[in-house]
Amino acid sequence: MTRKILPILLILLIHFGYAQKTVDKIPDLKSDNELQVDGLVQPILNDFLKLCSKYNIAYHEKLFKLKVIAVVDTIGITPNGGTLGMLVRNENKDVEKIIFSWVTLLDKEILKVVAFHEFGHYFLGYKHICNDCNKIMATQNTSYFDIISDWDSQVDNLFRDSPEYRKTMHGFAYITH
């Protein structure tokens, strides 16, 4: 049954967007500064943060600024595509939520790619690196399978090429050419 749905998924876009006030259904916990992470996303987040440590990328400060990481049913999907994940900003333009469409749950590998994509924006300082080039930080991906089948090297490139990693590598040195 999943296989029948997958061709539809392949045309869905990952989109980096700004939600206004359209995320009412996301549970907003009253206890401030407590990050709520969806149980389905938690292991993926744990893997990502371990990799941040491995590549010497600081993440604690950003992590503590987040309030919610969740899978929601409030992101619109149309037959022509849709958004699978996004960062949600508050009035001060600070990211406070990272949300994923329920559509990502149809295949846990897709949730993993979309989650790493959104975490790449937030923790690694990425903008999109291409329109559709079979990389985690592409604007859209017509084949998630290519990324998943080459996962370890995809992730290594994701971290090594990231703005945050480059910062730690170059420090304050001047590059003169």
Ligand SMILES: [Zn+2]
């Ligand atoms: Zn994006």
